[in-house]
Amino acid sequence: MSINQKVGFVFRQENCVGCGACTVACQIHNELPENHRFRKVDRYEVQREDGAVDVWLSHSCMHCENPACLMVCPAKAYHVRDDGIVVLDREKCTGCGLCASACPYSAVSIREDDGKADKCNMCVELLDRGMKPACVTGCPVQCIDTGNIDEVLKRPSASKEGIGYGDCITKPNMVIIKERA
Amino acid sequence: MKINRRTFLQGVGASSVVGSLSGLVPGIATATERGGAPDKMLKREGKIVYHTCQRNCADRCLLKFTVQNGRMTYVEGASEMKKMGTSPCVKGHAYVQYTYAADRILHPMERAGAKGEGKWRRISWDEAYEKISSRLQQIIKEHGADSILPYSYSGHEGVIGKYGGPSRFFNAVGSRKLDRKVCVFAAYEGLKSVTGTYQGPDPYDNIYTNCYISWGQNETATNVHGIKFINQARDKGAKLLVVNPIRTPIASQADIWLQPKPSTDTHLATGIMKYLIENDLADTKFIEANTIGYQDLLKRVDEMSYDEIEKVTGVPREKMFKFAKVYGESELSVIRLGYGMQRNYNGARMSRAIAMMHAVAGQYGKIGNGFVYDNTQADDSLNYSKGRADHIHPNGDTVGHVNMTEIAKAIHPTNPTAYGKPIKPIKAVINYNGNFVSVAPDSNACRLGAMRDDLFLVVHDFLMTDTAELADIIVPSTTQFEFPDMGTDYNCYHMQTSEKVIEPLGESKDNWIFFKELAAHMGLDHHPEMRVDYEQILRDFLDTEEPAFRHNNITYEQIIKEKFVTVYDQRPYFGDGKYKTPSGKIEFYSEMMKEAGYHPVIDFGLPEDEMIPEEKSLPFRMLSPAIPQRANSSFYNVKYIRNFPAYFAKINTEDAKALGISNNDRVRLSNQRGEAFFVAQVSSQVGRGTVMAPKNNWRRMDPQGKASCTNNLTTDKLTDMGGCSAYHSTNVAIEKA
Ligand code: SF4
Ligand code: SF4
Ligand code: SF4
Numbered sequence: 003m004s005i006n007q008k009v010g011f012v013f014r015q016e017n018c019v020g021c022g023a024c025t026v027a028c029q030i031h032n033e034l035p036e037n038h039r040f041r042k043v044d045r046y047e048v049q050r051e052d053g054a055v056d057v058w059l060s061h062s063c064m065h066c067e068n069p070a071c072l073m074v075c076p077a078k079a080y081h082v083r084d085d086g087i088v089v090l091d092r093e094k095c096t097g098c099g100l101c102a103s104a105c106p107y108s109a110v111s112i113r114e115d116d117g118k119a120d121k122c123n124m125c126v127e128l129l130d131r132g133m134k135p136a137c138v139t140g141c142p143v144q145c146i147d148t149g150n151i152d153e154v155l156k157r158p159s160a161s162k163e164g165i166g167y168g169d170c171i172t173k174p175n176m177v178i179i180k181e182r183a
Numbered sequence: 184m185k186i187n188r189r190t191f192l193q194g195v196g197a198s199s200v201v202g203s204l205s206g207l208v209p210g211i212a213t214a215t216e217r218g219g220a221p222d223k224m225l226k227r228e229g230k231i232v233y234h235t236c237q238r239n240c241a242d243r244c245l246l247k248f249t250v251q252n253g254r255m256t257y258v259e260g261a262s263e264m265k266k267m268g269t270s271p272c273v274k275g276h277a278y279v280q281y282t283y284a285a286d287r288i289l290h291p292m293e294r295a296g297a298k299g300e301g302k303w304r305r306i307s308w309d310e311a312y313e314k315i316s317s318r319l320q321q322i323i324k325e326h327g328a329d330s331i332l333p334y335s336y337s338g339h340e341g342v343i344g345k346y347g348g349p350s351r352f353f354n355a356v357g358s359r360k361l362d363r364k365v366c367v368f369a370a371y372e373g374l375k376s377v378t379g380t381y382q383g384p385d386p387y388d389n390i391y392t393n394c395y396i397s398w399g400q401n402e403t404a405t406n407v408h409g410i411k412f413i414n415q416a417r418d419k420g421a422k423l424l425v426v427n428p429i430r431t432p433i434a435s436q437a438d439i440w441l442q443p444k445p446s447t448d449t450h451l452a453t454g455i456m457k458y459l460i461e462n463d464l465a466d467t468k469f470i471e472a473n474t475i476g477y478q479d480l481l482k483r484v485d486e487m488s489y490d491e492i493e494k495v496t497g498v499p500r501e502k503m504f505k506f507a508k509v510y511g512e513s514e515l516s517v518i519r520l521g522y523g524m525q526r527n528y529n530g531a532r533m534s535r536a537i538a539m540m541h542a543v544a545g546q547y548g549k550i551g552n553g554f555v556y557d558n559t560q561a562d563d564s565l566n567y568s569k570g571r572a573d574h575i576h577p578n579g580d581t582v583g584h585v586n587m588t589e590i591a592k593a594i595h596p597t598n599p600t601a602y603g604k605p606i607k608p609i610k611a612v613i614n615y616n617g618n619f620v621s622v623a624p625d626s627n628a629c630r631l632g633a634m635r636d637d638l639f640l641v642v643h644d645f646l647m648t649d650t651a652e653l654a655d656i657i658v659p660s661t662t663q664f665e666f667p668d669m670g671t672d673y674n675c676y677h678m679q680t681s682e683k684v685i686e687p688l689g690e691s692k693d694n695w696i697f698f699k700e701l702a703a704h705m706g707l708d709h710h711p712e713m714r715v716d717y718e719q720i721l722r723d724f725l726d727t728e729e730p731a732f733r734h735n736n737i738t739y740e741q742i743i744k745e746k747f748v749t750v751y752d753q754r755p756y757f758g759d760g761k762y763k764t765p766s767g768k769i770e771f772y773s774e775m776m777k778e779a780g781y782h783p784v785i786d787f788g789l790p791e792d793e794m795i796p797e798e799k800s801l802p803f804r805m806l807s808p809a810i811p812q813r814a815n816s817s818f819y820n821v822k823y824i825r826n827f828p829a830y831f832a833k834i835n836t837e838d839a840k841a842l843g844i845s846n847n848d849r850v851r852l853s854n855q856r857g858e859a860f861f862v863a864q865v866s867s868q869v870g871r872g873t874v875m876a877p878k879n880n881w882r883r884m885d886p887q888g889k890a891s892c893t894n895n896l897t898t899d900k901l902t903d904m905g906g907c908s909a910y911h912s913t914n915v916a917i918e919k920a
Contacts, residue, residue, distance in 0.1 A: 011905060016436065019433070021403050021407060022273045025273075026824070027279060029823050030279070032220075036823060047867070050690070054236065054430075057437035091218065142272050
């Protein structure tokens with residue numbers, strides 16, 4: 003597969019307040035069943051010198067370079083677009099659940115309503131119109147963005163490590179920007 | 184293959200600082216449609232209507248709704264407005280689901296069993312009007328019009344929805360007056376005693392500050408759109424300081440977070456003043472030019488020792504000193520005071536101490552400093568008496584008043600009181616824009632009163648609330664989206680439009696049409712004020728001589744055309760050094776406090792001093808603040824929102840251990856007012872001896888099926904000044920359920 007540019011999520015974890023607006027904006031745009039979430043927000047209690055603090059991780063599909071979901075899917079329902087976005091064609095999905103157990107980021111799950119897998123396609127229908135995904139425009143704190151990951155990674159504070167998030171063999175495309183220590 | 188996310192857990196290391204997020208390359212030039220779902224775009228096509236969120240939230244978002252064939256299909260933030268950006272909050276996103284909720288009440292209903300039994304008979308509007316008007320007329324004849332009490336607050340905060348429509352009716356009737364003082368009023372008094380006002384600078388200017396102090400405020404829940412301005416300041420090097428007994432998200436992100444025991448803020452502010460004074464960080468030049476009573480302050484501060492402060496607040500003094508040093512050395516510092524912290528028996532006195540502290544630091548009068556509490560510049564400029572038609576109330580000046588916080592006392596079956604004095608019984612309550620059984624303190628007592636057989640309860644609402652289920656008659660209201668209105672925010676000085684988005688659903692009628700038609704049925708439409716249209720009500724409110732309006736030449740037409748206008752623009756706030764106190768200066772010594780019976784400089788009284796022994800001896804102080812996914816009692820039924828937990832109790836780790844409570848255990852909180860059941864969230868987010876449970880959750884939606892809610896426990900005693908609610912001065916016991 004040829005990947006010309008890698009679009010990924012950019013997250014300023016230091017600014018996330020765990021409000022859940024991104025989750026809901028995504029559910030509404032994607033018309034998801036109420037209990038199905040593409041984007042989840044986890045809270046971590048982290049020990050610091052002078053006590054514990056809360057840190058939130060807002061995460062969805064990482065649009066990996068070596069997508070585990072794609073590799074295990076017998077129905078060939080997954081596809082990587084030219085821009086690196088991993089998309090799922092639900093028409094082809096048989097609901098075997100292999101992708102859901104393969105994804106190291108818990109980004110795929112089986113929907114209760116039709117028994118098929120579903121996950122974040124980075125709102126490509128919005129991206130293709132020059133707009134941003136629903137979670138990005140839906141965060142009132144403005145701490146999620148999308149961008150060309152190769153470019154973003156050149157910034158000194160960029161990394162694939164954050165609280166609750168790390169790199170792995172699937173080569174995820176979410177970058178954490180930590181501009182303030 | 185599964186990687187446990189916790190294996191990535193790591194401490195927070197140092198990292199360097201570079202530009203901001205905005206320079207990113209979208210990088211989608213060669214994208215193809217594959218994988219897209221173009222049909223999802225359909226709901227974004229259609230007419231755009233501007234409408235202001237009217238929940239009781241300082242942000243008061245200006246939203247853009249897409250409408251197709253009369254149906255609202257999509258909502259986004261009015262990005263042309265700086266405060267908004269592209270996004271509403273988590274709740275605002277779900278407004279389409281809120282409006283088309285499956286459980287909306289869409290036709291009038293009459294009780295068909297005993298009160299609260301849940302049996303209803305559908306009736307027509309004509310029948311509803313006939314029944315309501317004949318019963319009210321009978322009550323007026325037998326007991327007088329002042330036996331009728333309106334109850335409402337923040338269901339719709341629009342100008343017509345809140346006051347313009349309904350108040351005209353109650354004025355025409357000549358009803359009892361409701362003092363809508365559940366919020367803010369204690370701090371109003373406290374702050375007025377220092378600078379003469381509770382208003383402050385424009386939060387847009389927070390981006391210029393060197394130090395943002397969040398004091399008793401959870402921005403995530405009640406001012407989420409302000410956070411981006413704080414972050415812009417921080418990206419330029421500003422410090423973030425937080426004072427809060429609960430570890431809010433902003434507290435977690437702060438440079439320094441102080442966690443005082445609840446309601447000990449007077450002591451803490453005094454400790455900080457003491458440090459500033461002793462370490463040459465008091466701004467003596469500012470103090471000399473702008474204040475009176477500084478010598479009295481020095482003396483008073485001297486009387487309080489660090490030992491005592493440490494003991495009362497529970498804040499280690501080194502940490503407080505660190506905080507005071509960063510604050511005192513900051514060139515520009517802005518304080519954002521929360522609305523919650525002043526809901527305490529000592530609310531006015533605490534607010535006063537914090538505002539005084541800011542004067543010792545010399546932090547008034549420049550762009551990037553100041554004190555932000557309630558920026559009602561736009562709201563206060565409106566002509567309320569004309570908008571509400573106060574002049575038609577037959578005895579408006581002498582009729583009795585009921586404080587909404589004391590509604591349970593006012594409708595008590597045997598001993599009705601208001602402000603501590605016996606009152607003439609109330610025979611009818613008309614509840615609109617509100618849900619007092621969930622929202623008012625002491626919910627069990629509220630229910631007791633509402634269940635009275637001789638109390639006629641009419642509820643105008645679009646959901647079966649805890650209050651509606653006790654009604655005699657329910658009349659269906661529209662949501663705010665089904666009639667035109669305007670709104671003012673209380674953070675950024677805006678007056679905004681609220682265009683009608685859709686036609687009323689079912690048989691619902693909005694806050695003006697219902698009261699206007701009821702007035703006609705009762706023969707009250709001889710008042711021309713009862714026959715006007717929406718536009719006339721708005722024009723009456725805008726018929727104001729307030730300088731903020733007149734100087735800016737603000738007109739009805741302008742607001743309709745431009746969608747939002749900024750009403751007031753004194754910048755920098757207090758830049759002229761003129762304070763609104765009797766002396767014209769910042770008052771460290773206050774006659775106003777003295778007259779209220781408190782120490783004229785700093786009063787160290789605590790809520791415990793005023794609790795009955797039975798409550799005082801209970802081991803936990805319960806705080807019941809807002810959570811981000813609810814606005815008072817709204818959004819409890821809304822798809823995508825209702826699954827966010829709202830029936831939990833945050834308990835400190837050590838306390839939980841001592842009580843044998845683990846995370847997710849069921850717990851029972853109780854005091855002399857009642858009991859309530861929650862799911863335990865064990866965490867150091869709250870300090871020892873403190874428990875936090877979300878406010879205003881509904882009894883009928885209690886997931887444990889026990890019809891319990893936080894307000895079963897809360898106090899309805901009023902604050903020291905301002906007649907405000909004091910929910911947080913509540914003590915409870917905790918046990919495993
Ligand atoms: S909307 Fe933004 S701030 Fe809120 S949880 Fe999501 S990423 Fe975090
Ligand atoms: S995150 Fe999971 S679902 Fe997404 S591409 Fe990677 S392996 Fe697949
Ligand atoms: S509740 Fe507040 S933040 Fe949310 S949409 Fe309404 S005004 Fe905006």
